[in-house]
Amino acid sequence: MPRKPSYDREDLIRRARDMFWKQGWAGTSLKNLESTLHLKPGSFYAAFGSKDALYQLALDQYAADSTATLAALEHSHGPLGALQALPRHVIENETAPARACMLAKTLLELSPHGHPLADHANGHLTRMEHRFADLFGKAQAKGQIDTSHDPRGLARRYQSDLLGLRISAERPNYDAAATALEIAQSLSQV
């Protein structure tokens, strides 16, 4: 039998990712996954092995998509423009199943249990932080940001504010657009 095309698998991981992202690890049962992916238990096991293995693939896909989004924003807006556009982009993305960051949600849910997926999520957060630092460094090289600041320090603060924004955006009646604008504006003042 020919192997199924890989885009099928990517699509299955994407659907699982959206469910995990919205409902969390404990809030998503194997039964939920089998039903959403239209897979029988045997097929699920053959394709992904376990819920945790699929969750890890979902985290990797989430991180790859985030990196691609940032690269696309840099391509169209430049390094500083990308950092300024991202806050609004993440809270206005209508196709996302949640406003909050999936990596942060995973860390909060699973690190108290010492679950390896929490470390895996933190690894992706650290790589995103480095990516932000790269963009701050490029913006400095272009003379758009004062070079007296360490790009890694700017990235540390920026990422934290972004995580706060994304949680706040889950609150009904919270004016997340105003906070996103302020984060963007504060970048051209450093």
Add this chain to the structure above:
Amino acid sequence: MPRKPSYDREDLIRRARDMFWKQGWAGTSLKNLESTLHLKPGSFYAAFGSKDALYQLALDQYAADSTATLAALEHSHGPLGALQALPRHVIENETAPARACMLAKTLLELSPHGHPLADHANGHLTRMEHRFADLFGKAQAKGQIDTSHDPRGLARRYQSDLLGLRISAERPNYDAAATALEIAQSLSQV
């Protein structure tokens, strides 16, 4: 039989709160609670009715403690000093079972399921936001902060940054003290 003194009940709620705060709603079973509180199922039911009823009491106690902390900081440091001291206080509190805010964790875990406790947590977040706005208003009246800003807008941004800090502080190797200092310093520049 005489009624048990109320401090016993407060202490039971505190122990449940710490477990919910650390492990989350799904990560805390009725069996976990009965074991931690040394209560038999019948006694648990008589004292609290249900896990959700106890979770709500735990949220209320968490919010009351947060309000008391802020009032104590205001008493010793004044309104601006309290807002500047809080970021460091929340990440350095050694007795807390988690760095992340219990209200934010509750919102993230339970709002996707439309659980009423998510609304309850958001109500407390909104009251905290108003409390922050009061302090910003008092700091303005003292001439410590520019009066051209709306205290409610300052509170909206401050609370979001604080939630981000508290999540970031859950990450191993994240320099939360540096971010807490920057949040505090930025307040005297507005």
